[in-house]
Structures are given as C-alpha cells and as structure tokens.
Amino acid sequence: MNRNEISVTVKLFAFFRENRFKQQEQTFPATITVREIVQRQGIDPEEVGVTMINSRHCTLDQTPVQGDQLAIFPVIGGG
Amino acid sequence: MAEQIYRVNMTNLTTSTEPVPDKWMGLGGRGLTSTIVADEVVPTCHPLGSKNKLVVAPGLLSGTVAANSGRLSVGAKSPLTGTIKEANAGGTAAQMLAKLGCKALIIEGLPKNDIWYTLQISKDGVTIQEEKELIGKGNFAVVAGIGKRTSAKHGVMTIGPAGEMKMLSANISIKDPDSHLRSSGRGGLGAVMGSKKVKCIIIEPTDAKVEIVDQEKFKEANRTFTKALVDNPISQALGTYGTNVLVNIINESGALPTKNFTGGQFDGHEEISGETMHDIIVEREGKPRHNCHKGCVIQCSQIYNDKDKKYKTSGFEYESIWAMGADCCVDNLDHIAEADHLMDDIGIDSIETSVAMGVAMEGGLLAFGDGEGICRILREDVGKGTPLGRIIGCGAGSVGRAFGVTRVPVVKNQAIPAYDPRAIKGMGITYATSTQGADHTMGYTIATNILGVGGSVDPLSQEGQVELSRNLQIATAAIDSTGMCLFIAFAALDDATCLPALVDMINARFGADLTAEDVTNLGISILKTERAFNEAAGFTSKDDRLPEFFYEEPIAPHNVVWDIPDEELDKFWNF
Numbered sequence: 271m272n273r274n275e276i277s278v279t280v281k282l283f284a285f286f287r288e289n290r291f292k293q294q295e296q297t298f299p300a301t302i303t304v305r306e307i308v309q310r311q312g313i314d315p316e317e318v319g320v321t322m323i324n325s326r327h328c329t330l331d332q333t334p335v336q337g338d339q340l341a342i343f344p345v346i347g348g349g
Numbered sequence: 350m351a352e353q354i355y356r357v358n359m360t361n362l363t364t365s366t367e368p369v370p371d372k373w374m375g376l377g378g379r380g381l382t383s384t385i386v387a388d389e390v391v392p393t394c395h396p397l398g399s400k401n402k403l404v405v406a407p408g409l410l411s412g413t414v415a416a417n418s419g420r421l422s423v424g425a426k427s428p429l430t431g432t433i434k435e436a437n438a439g440g441t442a443a444q445m446l447a448k449l450g451c452k453a454l455i456i457e458g459l460p461k462n463d464i465w466y467t468l469q470i471s472k473d474g475v476t477i478q479e480e481k482e483l484i485g486k487g488n489f490a491v492v493a494g495i496g497k498r499t500s501a502k503h504g505v506m507t508i509g510p511a512g513e514m515k516m517l518s519a520n521i522s523i524k525d526p527d528s529h530l531r532s533s534g535r536g537g538l539g540a541v542m543g544s545k546k547v548k549c550i551i552i553e554p555t556d557a558k559v560e561i562v563d564q565e566k567f568k569e570a571n572r573t574f575t576k577a578l579v580d581n582p583i584s585q586a587l588g589t590y591g592t593n594v595l596v597n598i599i600n601e602s603g604a605l606p607t608k609n610f611t612g613g614q615f616d617g618h619e620e621i622s623g624e625t626m627h628d629i630i631v632e633r634e635g636k637p638r639h640n641c642h643k644g645c646v647i648q649c650s651q652i653y654n655d656k657d658k659k660y661k662t663s664g665f666e667y668e669s670i671w672a673m674g675a676d677c678c679v680d681n682l683d684h685i686a687e688a689d690h691l692m693d694d695i696g697i698d699s700i701e702t703s704v705a706m707g708v709a710m711e712g713g714l715l716a717f718g719d720g721e722g723i724c725r726i727l728r729e730d731v732g733k734g735t736p737l738g739r740i741i742g743c744g745a746g747s748v749g750r751a752f753g754v755t756r757v758p759v760v761k762n763q764a765i766p767a768y769d770p771r772a773i774k775g776m777g778i779t780y781a782t783s784t785q786g787a788d789h790t791m792g793y794t795i796a797t798n799i800l801g802v803g804g805s806v807d808p809l810s811q812e813g814q815v816e817l818s819r820n821l822q823i824a825t826a827a828i829d830s831t832g833m834c835l836f837i838a839f840a841a842l843d844d845a846t847c848l849p850a851l852v853d854m855i856n857a858r859f860g861a862d863l864t865a866e867d868v869t870n871l872g873i874s875i876l877k878t879e880r881a882f883n884e885a886a887g888f889t890s891k892d893d894r895l896p897e898f899f900y901e902e903p904i905a906p907h908n909v910v911w912d913i914p915d916e917e918l919d920k921f922w923n924f
C-alpha cells in the first residue's frame with residue numbers, strides 16, 4: 271500500500287452478503303468515493319438504502335479516509 | 350350486515366347490541382377505541398376496577414379484501430401507564446368481527462364473585478358462559494382447547510396466567526390462521542381483561558361479507574394499493590429477514606441499547622441478527638415468510654423451529670429479540686426463541702418483560718447473558734406467580750423499585766424499546782410525548798432518522814426531530830384506525846400512489862368523500878382526544894420526559910446524551 275492508497279473495512283448486510291462477504295478489509299485509491307466502492311463490490315448503487323462511515327450516515331459521494339469502516343445496506347425496514 | 354356496538358356488562362352479566370351512534374360512525378380501530386374510552390371511562394378511575402372498560406374494534410377496512418387490513422385494536426385505561434392505551438395486532442379476529450357486523454365490543458363492570466367467564470360472539474350478539482376448564486392454562490392450551498370445543502376456524506382472543514393474575518405487563522393474545530398467536534402486547538391490557546374475569550373471547554366464523562358501497566372502485570383502489578406494497582423494496586426485505594433485519598443496522602448506527610442501556614453496540618449482534626435468523630430458519634425447515642392474517646402481502650412474520658425442526662415460535666420480532674438479546678446480553682437465538690415462546694404462552698409483553706429482566710440483571714438477580722436463567726425465571730416465577738414473578742410481571746419500573754435500580758428505561762412507566770433515544774433523537778421525542786408511554790410504533794422516526802425513508806433527518810442532531818415525530822404520530826394514529834398494519838407506512842412514505850389508494854378504498858367502502866387532509870385531521874383529533882384523557886387523569890407536560898440517566902450518562906460509540914431541551918419537547922403539542 272503506498273501513500274496514494276487507503277485501506278477501508280467494508281461491511282455488507284442482508285442480501286448484499288449473498289455470494290460476497292460480511293466484512294473485508296480492502297485497499298483503494300485515496301480519492302475513491304463511496305459510490306465507486308459500492309460498484310467495485312458488484313452492487314448497483316440504485317439498490318443501496320443506507321451507507322455509514324464509522325457509524326455515521328454518509329452520502330455516495332463522500333470519500334473515506336485510511337482506516338474507515340464503511341457499512342453498506344440495501345433498502346430495508348422494520349419496526 | 351349493519352354494524353352494531355356489542356356491549357357486555359360483567360357486573361350483572363348482561364349483554365346487548367346497540368346501533369352505532371352517529372359520532373362513532375366514521376371511526377374504526379384506534380380512533381374508535383380511544384374515542385369510546387374517552388367518552389365512557391372516568392379518566393381517574395383505577396384501571397383494574399369496575400369503572401375501566403375494555404374496548405375491541407376492527408379497523409375501518411378490516412373484513413374487506415384490502416391488503417394488510419386485518420389488524421385489531423384493543424383499548425382501555427392502561428394499568429401499566431395510567432394513560433389511555435391502544436394496542437393492535439393481527440390474527441383472524443379483526444376480519445371475523447367485522448364480518449359479523451361488530452363495529453366495537455365494549456366490556457364493562459366487574460363480576461361480584463370469583464367466577465371466570467368466556468364470551469362467545471356470533472351474528473346474534475354476545476353470550477356469557479362460565480369457564481372452568483381453561484382457567485390457569487397457558488395461551489397455547491387455551492387455543493387448542495377452544496379448537497376442540499368449537500372448531501379450528503373459530504377466532505380466539507385470550508389471556509394467559511399473567512392476565513389472570515392481573516400482572517401489569519399482561520397482554521391479550523389473538524389466534525392467527527395457523528392457531529399460533531399474535532399479541533396486543535403493550536400496556537397491560539391483559540390485566541384489564543383479567544380484572545373483568547374474562548378468560549377468552551370466542552368468535553364464530555361466518556360467510557357474511559362486509560358491505561362495500563362501490564365494489565368496482567374498491568377493487569381498483571386495492572389493486573393499486575397492493576401493487577405499491579408488493580413493489581416496495583422494504584416489503585421485500587421484511588418478507589425475507591423479518592423485522593429483525595434491524596439488529597445490524599441499529600447496532601451499526603450505535604443506537605442498539607445494550608446491557609440495560611449502558612452501551613449502544615452489542616458484541617453478539619451477528620448471532621442474533623436477522624441475517625443469522627434467516628439462515629437458521631431455512632436450515633431447520635421453518636418458514637422465513639409468513640403472514641399474521643389472511644391478505645397480508647408483506648409477510649414479515651416467520652416460523653422459527655428448534656434444533657429438532659419442531660415449531661418454537663412465530664412473529665419473532667426485532668424488539669423482542671433486541672430486548673432479550675442485546676439488552677440482557679444474550680447472544681443465543683435459541684434461548685431468546687424459548688423465552689419468546691414462554692412469554693407468548695404466559696401472555697406477557699415480550700418488550701416490557703425483557704427490559705424488566707435487564708433491570709433485574711443490573712439489580713443482581715442473575716448475570717447478564719444468562720439466557721437459560723431468564724427462561725427458568727419465566728417458567729417458574731412469572732408463569733406461576735411467585736412474589737418475584739409478580740414483580741417482574743409488573744414491568745421494568747416495578748423491578749427498578751423492588752431492586753433499588755435507578756437506571757430504569759421507562760416513560761410513563763412503560764419500557765423503552767430497541768432504539769436508544771440519545772443516539773436517535775427523533776425516537777426520544779416519540780417516547781417522551783406519546784400519549785401511551787414509551788412506544789416506538791407511535792411515531793416511528795427510525796424510518797427517516799436511520800433508514801432514509803420519507804427523507805432523512807440526522808439522528809444525532811437536535812434539528813427537525815419534534816416536527817418529524819409529530820408528523821409521524823399524526824399519520825400513525827390515522828393508519829391505526831384503518832385496520833392497516835403499520836408496515837404499509839414504508840410504501841406510503843415512498844410511493845405516491847399508496848396513500849391516495851388507501852383513501853379511495855375507505856371512500857369506496859363507505860360511500861364517503863374523504864380527502865388526504867381529512868385523514869390527517871382524523872389523526873390529529875385522535876391524538877388530541879387521547880391527550881385530553883391523559884390530562885384529565887392527571888398527566889402534565891412534566892410527564893413527557895425521559896428518565897434522568899439519559900440526560901447524564903453518555904452512550905458509546907457516539908458518546909452522546911439526551912440533549913433536547915424540555916421547552917422543545919413541549920412544542921410537540923403545538924398543533
């Protein structure tokens with residue numbers, strides 16, 4: 271990993287886990303957006319309901335930094 | 350069939366049917382139970398005394414083919430909170446009562462001697478019979494016993510031992526299409542039924558149909574409505590993972606109350622999550638998808654089997670799993686399922702009782718994480734009514750008082766459910782201001798605070814929370830009157846065709862001409878009626894507050910306290 275790269279812990283939930291993983295550390299270019307990370311998992315950003323960086327909601331345009339935890343949820347609900 | 354009010358007087362054991370008074374005509378479900386309680390119950394009365402009344406009402410659309418319209422409302426003055434109360438549930442009873450033409454059932458008075466009764470409801474009205482065989486029995490045995498006595502098709506509403514013993518968290522169970530149970534859980538309505546010595550209510554099946562003024566319009570509106578529900582991605586996720594899909598997202602957001610509300614994340618969250626539950630259900634040949642009444646197209650319920658692939662529980666909800674799980678630190682889903690089954694059988698609210706267990710754990714009764722210990726206490730103490738069991742059966746507040754614990758998560762003496770108000774502030778507004786004590790379903794701000802449904806409001810900010818909670822509480826009061834399951838709200842918030850179709854169905858059913866605004870006004874008037882009852886019972890805005898520890902103890906990971914000023918809270922009622 272060089273200075274232009276970051277490592278991010280990616281967490282997936284509900285059916286996003288099917289044929290993927292629950293949690294994985296991945297390396298990305300430092301300028302990557304949440305949207306691009308979503309796409310790299312083979313997930314259509316349209317299907318994404320909620321994303322959080324370090325337990326705070328974030329937008330798809332946000333750029334994570336080294337060591338962040340990114341959680342990606344499909345559209346879900348309950349109550 | 351013309352609708353009527355069925356009235357039962359348990360003091361002199363008489364029954365009658367009455368025409369529906371004009372002022373109750375356009376009401377159903379919660380709107381009707383709350384209006385009747387406000388009209389007929391002395392607000393200061395003892396909830397377990399002769400002046401309280403138990404009111405049962407199907408929703409405005411119950412009994413029709415409208416999707417998801419089979420919810421039944423039960424109301425009274427709550428013995429747990431002292432406020433007005435409405436709790437609704439699925440099962441077959443709402444549809445059956447509506448088809449019999451029963452607009453509402455009002456049970457009043459108290460028998461003079463120590464004799465138990467069963468009520469039997471048919472198209473001719475209500476009859477009262479002495480009950481011996483089923484007294485002391487758990488809910489599953491009651492349902493089986495009634496099935497033998499009558500038929501598997503008869504509807505049943507019943508109380509378990511908790512209701513017979515008038516425990517303040519006792520619920521009322523309603524038989525579902527598979528002879529399992531759904532419950533009107535919160536606020537101790539089972540104790541009110543027990544105080545009136547009514548063990549169960551049996552409803553006769555009928556071929557009669559609910560009258561619909563404009564069939565064609567109704568069908569078309571229902572088609573649009575059903576499509577909006579089925580197409581909604583949230584409905585689809587609910588069908589796969591149940592409401593328990595929330596464990597992981599609420600944990601991730603740092604708002605999953607853990608170890609009696611001392612933390613916001615639970616190490617064992619994966620073990621009790623909806624994802625894990627789904628895999629267990631499939632592996633044990635249960636059903637991930639199941640409906641609590643005929644006509645539900647969302648199917649958030651499920652059948653959870655034990656290790657031997659035998660039925661253990663259904664309607665296994667996020668809030669119950671959170672309470673027994675994270676709040677008591679139990680990370681074993683089978684222990685939680687066993688506890689859920691026991692609570693269904695004993696007939697006690699699974700949120701109140703589990704939060705009470707968390708408080709008892711802090712008080713030193715048993716270790717956090719001891720799932721087997723919880724099941725033992727449920728079986729041997731709560732179910733049998735030992736002094737300890739009665740303390741637990743009277744809820745979290747009761748346990749806090751008995752064990753000298755000050756960290757007691759209740760509002761108006763009702764346990765706070767699965768979302769920490771410090772980390773999701775909209776929810777705190779709902780807990781504080783709800784007319785019925787802490788209850789997430791009264792104004793489910795999670796939709797907007799966490800799930801991004803109906804817009805988004807930052808859960809940690811003070812901004813916009815009062816307005817969010819107010820709008821949702823108004824809408825919820827209206828939806829609770831239609832007989833609709835609240836989970837239609839996700840489609841209603843996101844799909845512009847959903848609500849107009851719902852209003853069209855109500856209009857087609859009654860030949861009415863309501864607008865969306867009329868429906869909002871209905872919600873407003875229900876909240877105001879409920880609030881007025883509470884004020885007359887002695888409640889003031891000082892009761893619309895969260896417990897002290899939320900103001901003082903920061904919760905990890907966000908290290909936030911409850912910081913919405915009291916004046917802000919009081920603005921809730923400015924409408």
Ligand code: SF4
Binds near residue numbers: 836
């Ligand atoms: S979505 Fe769930 S609670 Fe609602 S009607 Fe269907 S099964 Fe019952």
